[in-house]
Amino acid sequence: MRLSRLLRLQALLYNKNEKRLAASIKHMVGSKPFNLALYKLAIKHASVADESINGLKLSNERLEFLGDAVLGAIVAEFLYLKFPYRDEGFLTETRSRIVNREALNQIAIKIGLAKLINEELKNKNVIGNKSINGDTLEALIGAIYLDRGYKFTKKFILKRIIIHFDVDNIITTTSNFKSKLIEWAQKESKDIEFKLLSVNGTQRFKEFEIEVIVENKIITTGKGATKKKAEQEASKNACENLNIPI
Amino acid sequence: MRLSRLLRLQALLYNKNEKRLAASIKHMVGSKPFNLALYKLAIKHASVADESINGLKLSNERLEFLGDAVLGAIVAEFLYLKFPYRDEGFLTETRSRIVNREALNQIAIKIGLAKLINEELKNKNVIGNKSINGDTLEALIGAIYLDRGYKFTKKFILKRIIIHFDVDNIITTTSNFKSKLIEWAQKESKDIEFKLLSVNGTQRFKEFEIEVIVENKIITTGKGATKKKAEQEASKNACENLNIPI
The missing domain is CATH 1.10.1520.10 (Ribonuclease III domain)
Structure with a gap:
């Protein structure tokens, strides 16, 4: 002091x-x-x-x-x-x-x-x-x-x-990143696809990996303990990548 | 207490x-x-x-x-x-x-x-x-x-x-992400390209944006105050995306 x-x-x-x-x-x-x-x-x-x-x-x-x-x-x-x-x-x-x-x-x-x-x-x-x-x-x-x-x-x-x-x-109002992304794709008339890449782990403890594909280009991937969480994570990354305001 | x-x-x-x-x-x-x-x-x-x-x-x-x-x-x-x-x-x-x-x-x-x-x-x-x-x-x-x-x-x-x-x-030994990425691409025999997307700002304060493209697919982008920093940022994101250990 x-x-x-x-x-x-x-x-x-x-x-x-x-x-x-x-x-x-x-x-x-x-x-x-x-x-x-x-x-x-x-x-x-x-x-x-x-x-x-x-x-x-x-x-x-x-x-x-x-x-x-x-x-x-x-x-x-x-x-x-x-x-x-x-x-x-x-x-x-x-x-x-x-x-x-x-x-x-x-x-x-x-x-x-x-x-x-x-x-x-x-x-x-x-x-x-x-x-x-x-x-x-x-x-x-x-x-x-x-x-x-x-x-x-x-x-x-x-x-x-x-x-x-x-x-x-x-x-x-917490963002639903997946719906933001879909909204954006519709507005921009772009094809968007969520592809399940892999599921690892046992029944108790799983990890899903999802890929976001826009116009046949892989934009990002995301992982999560559920398919929904992995989609959200991948979509969030994609929003950041594509500069979509969230 | x-x-x-x-x-x-x-x-x-x-x-x-x-x-x-x-x-x-x-x-x-x-x-x-x-x-x-x-x-x-x-x-x-x-x-x-x-x-x-x-x-x-x-x-x-x-x-x-x-x-x-x-x-x-x-x-x-x-x-x-x-x-x-x-x-x-x-x-x-x-x-x-x-x-x-x-x-x-x-x-x-x-x-x-x-x-x-x-x-x-x-x-x-x-x-x-x-x-x-x-x-x-x-x-x-x-x-x-x-x-x-x-x-x-x-x-x-x-x-x-x-x-x-x-x-x-x-x-x-701090990672050089760009060289890690190039090393990986060589090992996997993949084409890799760093593309300058945009330069914004004035002479005093610039922002570069770089895109990492592997086999003609956009993997990630990165921004930075210099081209080198933007490349590092984009490469770092790409390493994460492609699960390349850094």
């Missing part, structure tokens, strides 16, 4: 921009930052990053990697505790609907992060990169984690991120 | 099997379990699970989901701090080499978890499911997390899991 107190003393030396950033962070996160440098890095998108001496771009991508992982763990625990009677397939899918790029982009706008990013990027001639808000939100989570630790980050995610989701609504 | 003390009192009522399990856990984890029920669940593989009233199988799969996420976050932080000058692509790949199923299977054997699983499964006519050890290790991590919290779990993973990896060796 001594180090953090020292870091707080730095606040006396903040310049005007730093003061503004610290105030924004406090607003978003609920508490003043200890180590402002982490948050400066968190809002530094790769497209405006400076190259450092050894060739590494000083951008928020490393923090995004960390934040993504921390967010994944905290949302996993949230869902584990919230849905004691649902299986892991449900938990996995519900999580992917919460932490998907589009949802995170929306949250970044809601908590005011998008505005901060716009200020950072203005006059920098950056093209409209759609995922920049969500990416930066993950980087911010990484910065909060390093600055304040796990407990604090968990509180931030539960009180200021997940609160924006109508989780019960999400689960009732 | 009062609850945990109460849970420890339960230890007085353990039957013979429970006493043995608690001792094994203490050996593996470094400290007595507070809530033994979590660890009992962690070693309950789906193939030996009992069906509960509402149709949910009481197996370790939910704990595995949670443990996988927690492990991912802790390894992410470990790598973030250990390699301050490496980019997120490197961090992502190194992590996937640490938390992959085969590596976790090996760790499960090393820490004695595999033996415990064998005892649990004996006389149960379970087929040789290769990933059962790694799956159970993840479930164990989930149980430790719920039982003892994040800090304790982090210590467990750093001191008793990651210690088994020669991380420096892993990074020098």
Whole structure:
């Protein structure tokens, strides 16, 4: 705690921009930052990053990697505790609907992060990169984690991120990837086929493998403990592969 | 802490099997379990699970989901701090080499978890499911997390899991997915092609998309900020798709 107190003393030396950033962070996160440098890095998108001496771009991508992982763990625990009677397939899918790029982009706008990013990027001639808000939100989570630790980050995610989701609504509309895929194929007038590749295992413990074939081309495969689960998995992969929004 | 003390009192009522399990856990984890029920669940593989009233199988799969996420976050932080000058692509790949199923299977054997699983499964006519050890290790991590919290779990993973990896060796042998794929194609006498699908963005911030085509069939695509990264991503997906060991 001594180090953090020292870091707080730095606040006396903040310049005007730093003061503004610290105030924004406090607003978003609920508490003043200890180590402002982490948050400066968190809002530094790769497209405006400076190259450092050894060739590494000083951008928020490393923090995004960390934040993504921390967010994944905290949302996993949230869902584990919230849905004691649902299986892991449900938990996995519900999580992917919460932490998907589009949802995170929306949250970044809601908590005011998008505005901060716009200020950072203005006059920098950056093209409209759609995922920049969500990416930066993950980087911010990484910065909060390093600055304040796990407990604090968990509180931030539960009180200021997940609160924006109508989780019960999400689960009732949880994607049926196979039907999404079929819908898409009909719209695009493409032939689609789900082919059972293999069934392994014994009666107690089986594994099915399904192949998705579009216009006679194998797009993806998927495995699962039931034929339905394997189809869902293969279809989900196919949706990702074919850029079908889910 | 009062609850945990109460849970420890339960230890007085353990039957013979429970006493043995608690001792094994203490050996593996470094400290007595507070809530033994979590660890009992962690070693309950789906193939030996009992069906509960509402149709949910009481197996370790939910704990595995949670443990996988927690492990991912802790390894992410470990790598973030250990390699301050490496980019997120490197961090992502190194992590996937640490938390992959085969590596976790090996760790499960090393820490004695595999033996415990064998005892649990004996006389149960379970087929040789290769990933059962790694799956159970993840479930164990989930149980430790719920039982003892994040800090304790982090210590467990750093001191008793990651210690088994020669991380420096892993990074020098880190897969080149494209060359793995080409190697495979040569061995199988298959035509392989990497096709540049698109380049988006401005000079500062580009995104390449590469398609992997084997015997005139599109297998996967991959995106990246450079052509090389996109090729690696596409090749990695293709290796997964084609079940090529990486």
